[in-house]
Amino acid sequence: MPAERFPRRTSWFPALSVRVRILAAILLVAAAGMIAAGTTAYFVQRDSTLDSIDTALLGAVDDARFIAKDSKATTLNAVLEAVVQRIRPGTNEATLAIIDGAAALAPGGDVDFRLEENRAFVARVVGETATGNVVLGNVRTDGRTVRYVAAPVDVTGDAAVGVFVAAFDLDAALRPVTDALLTSLRVTLAALVVLGLVGWLVSGRLLRPIRALREAAARITASDVSERIPVVGRDDVSELTRTVNDMLDRLDGALTGQRRLLDDVGHELKTPITIVRGHLELMDQNDPADVVATRALAIDELDRMNGLVRDISALAEVQRPLGVARAPVDIAVLTELVRTKAAALSGHRWVTTETANIVVPVDAGKLTQALLQLAANAVSHGGVDGTIDIASATGRDAVGNPRLRLWVRDDGPGISANAQDHIFERFRRGASGRGPAGSGLGLAIVCAIAEAHGGTATVASAPGHGATFTIDLPIPPDVVAPEQGRAEQGRAEQGRAEPKEQSL
Template sequence: MRNGPASGRALGVPSEAPRATTSRVTVRGRLMTAVVALTAAAMTVAGVTGLALQLRATDARIDDSLSRAVTALRSTQAEGQVQPDGSRGPWTSVQAMLREAVEARVPAEHEGMLSMIDGTFDLRPADETRAIRLDTDEELMAWLGGLTPDDPLSDVPRTVRTSVTEYRLVAVPVSLEADPGVAGMFVVASDRTAQNAGVWRIFATYSLVGLVALAVTSLVAWFVVGRMLRPVRVLRDTVRRVTESDLSERIAVRGKDDLSDLAASVNSMLARLEGAFGSQRELLDDVGHELRTPLTIVRGHLELLDPGDESDVRATQSLALDELDRMQRLVDDLVTLATADRPDFVRRAPVDVGRLTDDVLEKARGLGERRFVVVSRADVMADVDAQRVTQAWLQLLANAVRFSAPGSTVRLGSEVSAGRLLVWVRDEGPGVPRDEETRIFERFHRGQADRVQHGAGLGLPIVAAIAAAHGGRVFLEHPPPGAGPGVGFVLDLPAVGLVDGESESLELVEPRR
């Protein structure tokens, strides 16, 4: 109770939310960065992977063509030279065999072919419609001229780069026993750069389309993310408007997603804070009022005290002690109400309700000159907090004594109804006016009779708090028409773990020994 309205700061609700004065990256910006980065990375990986596969497929197609050219050369060499009689015999000239091989093959697109004799260009295909001229690339010819007949990679496709282009080629040395001293070479080369140009064009088109798609995706994502985060911005603006003196702000909840649940949770939190702060302010106002009165009374009498008058000193002492006792009771009641929300406020245990009824009857005899009657006793075991139930029950009995005449009858009882435990008190007092029925359980509310008797107005709120801590409630009952004056208060408890027994209908019953 020591925390006043300023306790809102301890709960993290500032009087005015500070605004950042430096630029910062927003959630929207971080989400956009992540979306764009992930999209760009996915498109890049897909594009580079597709490019690599296409380049590999192009190289495989070129190598397959070069391998077929080598196979055709070996086949020509094995078949032999056409003789005058139409038969075939062994080749006698390296130059003639190379000419046959060159003329028999039609070069593919971006492919070139030639033969060399002793390191010098000899022949190229006659049809150069789609073929490339290898003999015009001086760097390539110089490289080919430096090859030796015993080159171990003669039949293996290899890559050669010149200032003109990049080639993928085979250079097969050719020699014949019938033509000693002549070193021939069969060369088939493909322009790798030209062959891959189509692949690179497709990749460039893909990149352009990807950039456009990325830009469109970013634009759409910017609006979509902004729309999705709108509840967060509304939440931010609402929290900024919340102060410890105004907790009435609420967030409009739309949809059924996680952000909607968050908004609903924040609304619920604000409602709880508003209720807590309102209760604190009301409690402080009421406590200030209740404590101010006895302090004023004590101060006034002390100021008028005549130290020399012994009877005046004793009367003032008696009055001061009485007012201090009243303040002590008020503080004790406030402590009870302050701890009512704690989990350990109620400690359940199996309780014999019949014996508890007898104990309460015995304790009630000291409350005043009344005829206490146990009308019914529930002989059952219930899982309740015996001390708290006794406290609430005696408070109801004390109220009954306060508002009833000496010698009148105060009835009490316990019973089980529909699986619930009911403990109750009925008196023969003036009753409760209809217009006060909904307010008598509020803190510091006092009826007209209670004002005369200087009650603090915390008794029934304590009873209500004990009932609520058990998961039950307390309510009042008016007697039926013609039954006379009075009112009844019923403590309705769920009584977890209730063990069935019998409810006795009694009149005046002495407690068990």
């Protein structure tokens, strides 16, 4: 079924780099926060100033009432004159007395602004106080906004109607608050500029490894993954760089192994193909005996190539990340069953000198495959009719961590020190052996199985003293390792091992 194609999602900012986007997001959040803080402070201070103005205006009305009573005047004009004289307007303030709808009395001297010249304002105040209530209001006069209070005044026995007015210049009173807001905005702008510069430098430094990663990824090809990214610092980005370098190491190792495998396979297949081709070219088609001999040789070489391909598949399966399926396994039972199976390989004397009495999570099938491969190797390269020991034991490494060891020991001619250095490499064959030659992958498969379990495969040998192949595996911390496995000296059989009906 063909894959459906979906339109690619387009970015809102296709031309902007990650560095610019990060910096823009930081600046937007910082600007929003600073402006919100400044605006909130402005409105809080503005409301506080307006409240204080209203309190002062109402206080002036209370003072006017007190002065009116204290003056003991009997006429409205005398009362308002006393009030206007004793309540002197301060900065950004003004007062006015209105009698019978006209501006009558105003403070003398120099005041910030005057109200008596604005007839429209006088008429407005007279109308608002006609009901006899004190009125608070705002008015625009002479280019300024004025907050005022108007209180009606009357004197018993005097038919005149008066109004006392006190006012504040709101623009002047709120100017410090407005100036503070403007200053806050200027500081915010300067802070954003500094933050942008610092953020640009810091983001560039932090994103430098990512740019290096992108450039390195662009330079890496399928044939060359040797380049690594320099690690700088100890932050999350440097950890990402280390992770990518580790990935490149694994990729490089996998590609190197793949190239080596292809080279080795090509080399190993070249020989049988050349042999078959040469004999087919030289075969006498009219000679039945020659045809039969050539056919037998070709089949033998094809069988050998089939075994090579089978071993390569087994090696590839073990080396896959999910090639090992762990499950709890009784190692003592596993050791006995491997000995039982191996006894059918030859007439050697098969013994088990030790067994590890422990249950460990391993892949029983793969571990059996490895031990049987070592057993077959001992049959082929060990003594003709000697003793082969298949055993297991627990112990500890140099730092005290618990380990599980499984080994196959023969008493054959041994292995030279030079051969031991390369014995677990692919397509390495022993110098001599009995029976058909192998593919050279058997010990490589053993090593791969051990490594897939987190362990190692080693060999200890000296010419004339046999060889011991050991699979050394770690024991998980949650598994309690018992004392070293019980010795089972004397249990040996010639050519066979007594089977036991036990399961893994």
